[in-house]
Amino acid sequence: MDSTQKVSSVLSLASPNLQSLTLFALMSQSSYANTAERHWLCAYLNAKAGEQGALAPYGFPYTSSEVLAFYQDGNHNAYSFFTTYLENL
Secondary structure (H helix, E strand, C coil), X not given: CCCCCEHHHCCCXXXXXXXXXXXXXXXXXXXXXXXXXXXXXXXXXXXXXXXXXXXXXCCCCCCHHXXXXXXXXXXXXXXXXXXXXXXXX
């Protein structure tokens, strides 16, 4: 991942007004803090970090592929788990 990668390259269902943002902009600007896309991207980036061993010894309970599948399927249970539990550890 690099700082110029666009939201649409990861989150294909992102709101049109967010698609052209960079991943960095979505994650760093407070005006996007309450968007679903930011929460999904957070889960995705945590999964990527876990896959690379950056979260050892704890890891992340899902792979980046699983997170994207949850996102694509609109899995509300996964979204709720990410936002109410994992983001508050």
